[in-house]
Every structure is written in structure tokens, then in C-alpha cells.
Amino acid sequence: MEWTGLNELRERYLSFFESKGHTRMDSASLIPKGDNSLLLINSGMAPLKKYFLGQAVPPNVRVTTCQKCIRTPDIERVGKTARHGTFFEMLGNFSFGEYFKREAIGWAWEFLTGTLQIPADRLWITIFESDDEAEQIWEKEIGIPHERIIRLGKADNFWEHGSGPCGPCSEIHFDRGEAYGPFESFEQASDCDRVIEIWNLVFSQFDSDGKGNYAEMKHKNIDTGMGLERLACVMQGVDNLFEVDTVQNIMKHICEVAGIKYHTDEKSDVSLRVITDHIRSTVFMVGDGITPANDGRGYVLKRLLRRAARHGRLLGIREPFLYKVAETVIHENETAYPELKEKQELITRIIKHEEESFARTIDNGTDRLNDMIAKLKEAGQTVLSGQDAFNLSDTYGFPIDLTMEMAGEQGVTVDEEGFRRCMEEQKQRARADRASKVKTSWGGDAAVPKGTAKTEFTGYTETEGEAKVLAILANGQAADTLEAGQDGVVILDRTPFYAESGGQVGDTGEIEILAENEAEVVFGVADTRKGGDGHYLHMGTLEQGTLHVGDAVFAKIDVRRRRSIMRNHTAAHLLQAALRKVLGDHVHQAGQLVNEERCRFDFSHFSAVSAEELQRVEEMLNAEILNALPVTTEEMAIDEAKKIGAMALFGEKYGDIVRVVRAGDDSIEFCGGTHVSNTAQIGLCRIVSESSVAAGVRRIELATGENVLKLMQETEQTLLEAAKAFKLANPAELPEKCASAANELRTLARENEQLNQKLANSQLGSLFSGAAEINGIKIVSAMLSDVKPDTLRTLGDQIRDREPDVVALLAGVNGESGNFYCVCSKSAVGKGAHAGKIIQRIAAITGGKGGGRPDSAMGGIGKTYMVDEALGMLQSIAGEFLKG
Numbered sequence: 001m002e003w004t005g006l007n008e009l010r011e012r013y014l015s016f017f018e019s020k021g022h023t024r025m026d027s028a029s030l031i032p033k034g035d036n037s038l039l040l041i042n043s044g045m046a047p048l049k050k051y052f053l054g055q056a057v058p059p060n061v062r063v064t065t066c067q068k069c070i071r072t073p074d075i076e077r078v079g080k081t082a083r084h085g086t087f088f089e090m091l092g093n094f095s096f097g098e099y100f101k102r103e104a105i106g107w108a109w110e111f112l113t114g115t116l117q118i119p120a121d122r123l124w125i126t127i128f129e130s131d132d133e134a135e136q137i138w139e140k141e142i143g144i145p146h147e148r149i150i151r152l153g154k155a156d157n158f159w160e161h162g163s164g165p166c167g168p169c170s171e172i173h174f175d176r177g178e179a180y181g182p183f184e185s186f187e188q189a190s191d192c193d194r195v196i197e198i199w200n201l202v203f204s205q206f207d208s209d210g211k212g213n214y215a216e217m218k219h220k221n222i223d224t225g226m227g228l229e230r231l232a233c234v235m236q237g238v239d240n241l242f243e244v245d246t247v248q249n250i251m252k253h254i255c256e257v258a259g260i261k262y263h264t265d266e267k268s269d270v271s272l273r274v275i276t277d278h279i280r281s282t283v284f285m286v287g288d289g290i291t292p293a294n295d296g297r298g299y300v301l302k303r304l305l306r307r308a309a310r311h312g313r314l315l316g317i318r319e320p321f322l323y324k325v326a327e328t329v330i331h332e333n334e335t336a337y338p339e340l341k342e343k344q345e346l347i348t349r350i351i352k353h354e355e356e357s358f359a360r361t362i363d364n365g366t367d368r369l370n371d372m373i374a375k376l377k378e379a380g381q382t383v384l385s386g387q388d389a390f391n392l393s394d395t396y397g398f399p400i401d402l403t404m405e406m407a408g409e410q411g412v413t414v415d416e417e418g419f420r421r422c423m424e425e426q427k428q429r430a431r432a433d434r435a436s437k438v439k440t441s442w443g444g445d446a447a448v449p450k451g452t453a454k455t456e457f458t459g460y461t462e463t464e465g466e467a468k469v470l471a472i473l474a475n476g477q478a479a480d481t482l483e484a485g486q487d488g489v490v491i492l493d494r495t496p497f498y499a500e501s502g503g504q505v506g507d508t509g510e511i512e513i514l515a516e517n518e519a520e521v522v523f524g525v526a527d528t529r530k531g532g533d534g535h536y537l538h539m540g541t542l543e544q545g546t547l548h549v550g551d552a553v554f555a556k557i558d559v560r561r562r563r564s565i566m567r568n569h570t571a572a573h574l575l576q577a578a579l580r581k582v583l584g585d586h587v588h589q590a591g592q593l594v595n596e597e598r599c600r601f602d603f604s605h606f607s608a609v610s611a612e613e614l615q616r617v618e619e620m621l622n623a624e625i626l627n628a629l630p631v632t633t634e635e636m637a638i639d640e641a642k643k644i645g646a647m648a649l650f651g652e653k654y655g656d657i658v659r660v661v662r663a664g665d666d667s668i669e670f671c672g673g674t675h676v677s678n679t680a681q682i683g684l685c686r687i688v689s690e691s692s693v694a695a696g697v698r699r700i701e702l703a704t705g706e707n708v709l710k711l712m713q714e715t716e717q718t719l720l721e722a723a724k725a726f727k728l729a730n731p732a733e734l735p736e737k738c739a740s741a742a743n744e745l746r747t748l749a750r751e752n753e754q755l756n757q758k759l760a761n762s763q764l765g766s767l768f769s770g771a772a773e774i775n776g777i778k779i780v781s782a783m784l785s786d787v788k789p790d791t792l793r794t795l796g797d798q799i800r801d802r803e804p805d806v807v808a809l810l811a812g813v814n815g816e817s818g819n820f821y822c823v824c825s826k827s828a829v830g831k832g833a834h835a836g837k838i839i840q841r842i843a844a845i846t847g848g849k850g851g852g853r854p855d856s857a858m859g860g861i862g863k864t865y866m867v868d869e870a871l872g873m874l875q876s877i878a879g880e881f882l883k884g
Helices: 006-018 046-052 101-115 132-142 186-191 228-236 245-258 266-287 296-314 322-333 338-342 344-378 386-396 400-409 416-443 559-583 611-626 638-643 706-725 731-767 789-802 826-830 835-845 864-872 874-881
Strands: 023-025 062-070 087-096 123-128 149-152 164-175 195-208 214-227 464-474 477-479 481-483 487-492 509-515 518-530 536-544 546-548 552-557 589-594 599-604 631-637 657-663 667-670 685-694 697-704 772-774 777-785 806-814 817-824 850-852 856-860
Touching: 006 023, 006 062, 006 087, 006 101, 006 228, 006 245, 046 062, 046 087, 046 214, 062 266, 087 101, 087 228, 087 266, 101 132, 101 164, 101 195, 101 214, 123 132, 132 149, 132 164, 164 186, 164 214, 186 195, 195 228, 214 228, 228 245, 245 266, 245 322, 266 296, 266 322, 266 338, 266 344, 296 322, 296 344, 322 338, 322 344, 338 344, 344 386, 344 400, 344 599, 386 400, 386 416, 400 416, 464 481, 464 546, 487 518, 518 546, 552 559, 559 589, 559 599, 559 611, 559 657, 559 667, 559 697, 611 685, 631 638, 638 657, 685 706, 697 706, 706 731, 772 874, 777 789, 777 864, 777 874, 789 806, 789 817, 789 856, 806 835, 806 864, 806 874, 817 835, 817 864, 835 850, 835 856, 835 864, 835 874, 864 874
Parallel strands: 023 062, 123 149, 777 806
Antiparallel strands: 062 087, 087 214, 123 164, 164 195, 195 214, 464 477, 464 487, 464 552, 481 546, 487 536, 509 518, 509 552, 518 536, 589 599, 599 697, 631 657, 657 667, 685 697, 772 777, 806 817, 817 856, 850 856
8 A cells, every 4th residue: 555645535435435336515603513423523414414303304315524623622631642632524424315335335435445455454344233234245246354343342333322313333444563563463453452443344234212212214225434534644654643644744843833843852842732622622623613612612722722822831832823733734735625715814714813812811820820829829729639630720720720820839739639620510511501401402393293384485576475385383282273373483485585584584474264355364473583494484373263284374474674674685795805805814704693773794803993994884884775786696606606706604504505685896705694685675784883802803783674764763752851951952962961070070080089088187196096016017097988098099098198107097988889908118028018918918808809018008898797797807817917
């Protein structure tokens, strides 16, 4: 067999199965579509589940893919061994009820020994212990010696996931030779990694009820999976995935940045493997539209990025560097994933932004850890609790190994068992949440009777029309009728109701049966959604009459509401085009919600949009509206759409034929939603707000048409009420009146502060009468009302200047909040007093926090009713510091 690069291997595999009548499908996004049981796509079969379940029709009964996958259960093991990784590509060929074992086995053998010319005597076969059929094919038809076919039990060679399709599998293993140890038996050779699995052929022939009962399926399926990186290890004669050509090129870039070499130091090798793996996962996740967040898949991304950045620091890299390495990841993968190159600017900017954020976070985490250690030492303790270590990890993204290392440098150990217990509790909560969603994965629209025809959507050109009731669902079950007052779901053969999709909400309206031009039966549609099998689900309540399956009905949408939605949706397209002109081409849609009231548009950008930029965007929007530009829709081949510059939703996958919406010359997008036919129909557009959604993602809300008029009316009413409060006849006088009132308030505030300071100063004279003394240092305290922090500082500094031997504590309370201020004279500091440590102890009594220099420190008051108690503790606490 000849050395073969990873990219060439991928192409040879897909081309081979195309020659066997398979349709090559692009890799699905890492974000699962319609599958709540998965956070991220983790296998080649996962995106095709709907085809295996009959919920959707595949493009061909034979399909082949190379699917990008992410698996994170062993994230802590990545780097420590060369076997573990979070990102991989899975090659697969699939049959949906067509060919079965004979073809799957024969083609697998032909590809490995024929196309790749892997020596047959280096391959071993495992089968399920009772799968005689597979054994006969391997031995009698392929010619594998009987002793090279190993029967294994259910744990090893039977694929099953809860209820649903399942079956035995046959695995092909490769013997890597004597360099990896002796071959005493297949089991022993597998344990020492001399023999490794390279291809798994799953024969889905049973339907499991999840209770141990297996029914033979009429239409059997084939689901195979072969790790591309694992196959590349075999073809390149290397030990592990980190030495495969494309992966090595990424690692070499990291080595260049760090100024080190691989295989010279085990500790640095661990960091190199971590960074190499995690940056691969990061690039592909961001490429599919995932952004760093504090939950869900965004948290997985954040954790991977921060773990990689942390290991960069361990290699001595102090500046952001991952975004540079990301360019190499893109270069190594762009032939198979051209979208990475298209999104390169955005991918690198998001990664750099998160690196910079983590640089600030890790410094904050270091400060927090140092505070924890200081408190431990004050209490005479040397063990950091597992809960504190977990909080550092969970809140600051502070890795446990870094916590242990830094704590150890200061003579403190970490309760690792307690930390793991906290981590396990978090995992259990996450597992419970995922388990509650698993059933939705295989359930689909199970209540819809099998054989129910798909719904034809007519809503692009019609707002009402005749239809027939194909199915009724009530209480989650199929029903023949629906009675007045009952909630339910109605499925029609054709409908003008748009089903929620692409951020546009579903239509509302009525489904009626007319008798003599009057509604005899009325079903009020409150929402419309799309089932996974092409059914439009009209959800609502039967308001009168009785509805039967088979009834001829008249369906009509709420036209006024639909028109408002259309205005907002077309405005969203114009908004994206305007944002890209004003802010730059890195702007891409990151999500949207379009309803009858607002358009909420999320987009990639790394800072707040300024008032001037928002004004320019709004002016562009309204200019396009007033230019009365035609809005057209057209279905075309996806390649043709890309040639004319049509924008796709970031991370979304499309079929060969796409619907393209064009609004003027600047806005061309893939879109399945409903739109106005001319921009003038939008009326006017007004940006209502701009805010942050997540790191690198901003959100704009805008209103159009009647909703702009409503906004104007509400604003006018607010101005009238404000003018009335100021006793003005004309609201136009408000700016001048407000400025005058603001000046008056500032003057009054200054006068009030001056009065308060005079009152406070008057109390200073009596402050020292009867003051306690410790080692020649006077200890004084006072509580002052309605005093701001600046006044506290002024008074405290006056006390210190007036009295050369003093520790003073002042409390300023304003309603439910306030501050402490502590000062220590030079002589007091010389005798051991420390204002920062005193204020830390005092503030803690009220539930507040504080700290500062030895001579002055400020702290926050937690519970104001505890102030007297805290002041009363000053003498005791100060006495601990003052030396006798």
C-alpha cells in the first residue's frame, strides 16, 4: 500500500462509493437539525436518522458522506494520550432499505484491499456471536480464513441506542505489526493497540422496543462508519492522529509560534496535542455558526478555546495566537470544506476575541485564587475546598490542573475528590436534562397516521383556498373527529398557512366549513409548524361545530398579520445588506425572529454599533424603501445562486435547488420565507434597539409599517405627558426645560453634599472624646447618613491628617446601600495596622467585600442593619493587628 494524504483518502472513498451508485452528500452542520437529543453531531449516522426512520425521503436509497463530528466526554484525556481527540471525520456509506450485508461487506473489502491495496493478511474481522450470515459471507465469498473471523458478544458487536432500529455489526481491524508488541491472540493484540479497528459495518435489521424484544424489519438498512484520521494513520504508517499529514501541519504552526519541537518534552507534547485538537474543533464549530456562550454548544466551544489558550500559556505564549493557527486549519481543510475559506475573516475574529477575553478572565481567576489562598492561610488551613476549585473552573474557566499547580506553589493542596464530586453532580444534572430529551430524537411526528400525504404549501401566492382534512391530532393521538372547545392539530392536503421556519413565525387564521356562505365549523389556528415528514401542523382550537377527517374545508390566514410579518422579513434582508455596507463584510446573520410586531436580527460583530452607525444603517434602509425597489423570488441551482452573490444563513446546509429572494441590487439571500413584492410596501422602518447577545454577536430590533406609526404615537403621548408634568403647552420646549431642571438638580445635590459634609465635620470634634487606645493608637468609628464615598474619603483623610496615632472606621449609609472607609496613620501602620485587611474583615460581617492599601481602604456594606455590629468589632479586629 502507498502513502496517501488525508484529503486524498477522503476523495478516494467518496468517489469509490459514487461508482457503486451512491449519492455523495455534503457533511451536515455540527448543529443537529430537529434532534434535541444531541448537542453536537457525533457520528456519521446522526444527520441521516430521519431517513432511517422514514421521516424524510433521502436523495437516493444509497448515500455516502464524510461527516465532521465532535465528541467531548473525554475532553480531559485529550493531550494526555495521543489516542483521544474531540474532532474527527467519519466516512460512511448507507443503504435505506436497499442493499444489505453481502454488498456492504464486499464493497468494504474491495475498497481496502483493491483501491487502497492494504494487504489482506493484515486485516482481521469481528462479527456478532450469532451472526452466521455475516460469517458465511466473509469466509465463503470473500475468502477470509476461518481463524481470522472472531465472534464477539453484544457489548462489542451489536449496535443499539434505546428503542428503534438496531442490529449486529461486523468490524474490520488492521494489524500494525511487531513494532506494537507480540501477537499472542486477537484479544491481547487489541489490548496493546497492535490491532486497531478501522471500519464498522452496522446491519440494521431489527426494531427494538427498548425492553429486550427485537422484531425483524421488513426493510433492512446499512450504516457504516470509518474514521478518516484512523484510516490515514494506517495509510501513512504513523502512530496516531496527531502525526497524520494535515494534523501535523497544524501542530507545526503551533510549534513555530511557541519556538519548540514535538517529541522533545512530554509536558510540552501534551500542550501541543491539546491545542492541535481543540483548534480543529473550534474552527469547524465557529464555521457552522456556533459562538462562545455560557451554556449549550456555545459553552463546549468556549471550554475548548480556553483550554487551548491555557495550554498556549503553558508553552510560554502570552499573546493571542489561536486565531493565526486557525488559518492553517482552514488551509488544510478548504478543499473539502470551502465554506471555511469563505468565512475565514469571521472565524478568526471570533477566535481572537475569545482569546482576548480569556486573557482578562485568567487574570481575574488568578486574583480570585490568591484571595482564597490568603483566607486559608489566615485561618491556618492548607487545603482548598473542592467547591472553591469547582467555582474557579465553572465561573472563570480556570482549569483544575492550573489551580493545583498555583496553589501548590504557595503550599496549599486542593481537595481533588471534592472537585470531582462537584463536577460529577454537574454532569449528572446535564445527563438528566439530555435524557429527558432523548425520546424526541426517535419519536418524530409519531401520532400522525402512517401514509398521510405531505402538505402542499400554497402560501407564496395564496392567502386562502379550499383544502381537505387529512388527519386530526387530539391529546397527542390521532383522532377521527374534533369537537367544539377541543384543542388539536389539523393536517390539510394543501394550505396557505406558512409554517414557522427560518426565524419567521407561523401563520394564524381560520379553517372553516361553510354552509350557505356562513361558517358552520370554525377551527381557530393559533400557530402553524412543520413536521419532520412534510406535514403542516395547524395548531389551535375548534371554536364551533364538529370537524372530521376527510372534510372539505376552506383555509384562510390572518392577512393583516401576514402582511406585517412580510414587511418585517423583507426589512431584515435590507438590514443585513445595510449592516455589511456600514460595518463590513464580516457581518453575517446569526439568528432572527420575524413576527407581526418586530424583526429581531442577530448578527456577527465585535463591538457595540455606535449611534452614528445606526443612523447611517437606518437611513440606508429607508432610502431602499422609498426607492420602491422590486422584490423578486426565484428557485435556482445552488451553484448559480452563489455565483450571483446570494447570501446563505451561516452554518446552514441547503439542497441542490434553493429559493433566492432579491430586494434591489444589494440584497440577495437564500430564503424560504414570505416577502412583500416591492420595498415601498414596507412603508417606513425604525430601529428600536441595539444590544449584545453573546460574545461577538449583536442584536438589532426594528419596526416597520403600522408598527412605526404605533411607535410614533407612543412617543408623542410620552412627550405630551412629560410636557404636562413640566406645565408646558408645547412639547418642543421640553429639551430646554429638561436641561434647566438637570442643572437645578445638580446645584441642589452639591448644596446637599456640602451640608452633609458640614454636619459630618461637626461630628468629628466629639469623635475622639473617650476613644479607646491600643498600644498608643486611638481607635475611633462613626456612622454617617446620606454621605457619598467621596465625602467618606475626605473625612477619613482629614482624621488621619489631624491625628498622628489613629485607626478610624467610617460608615456611610444611603438607604439600603453604603460604604465603609478605614484609615490608618503612619504610626499605626508601623505597629502592624493594615486598613485593607481591617476593611476586608469589617465588610464581611455585613456580607460585603473590600480591601485596599495599608493606610486607606474602601469596602461595600452588604446588610445595612449589620453596620452597628460591624463598627462595634473594630476595636477587637484592630487589636489583632497592632503589635504589643
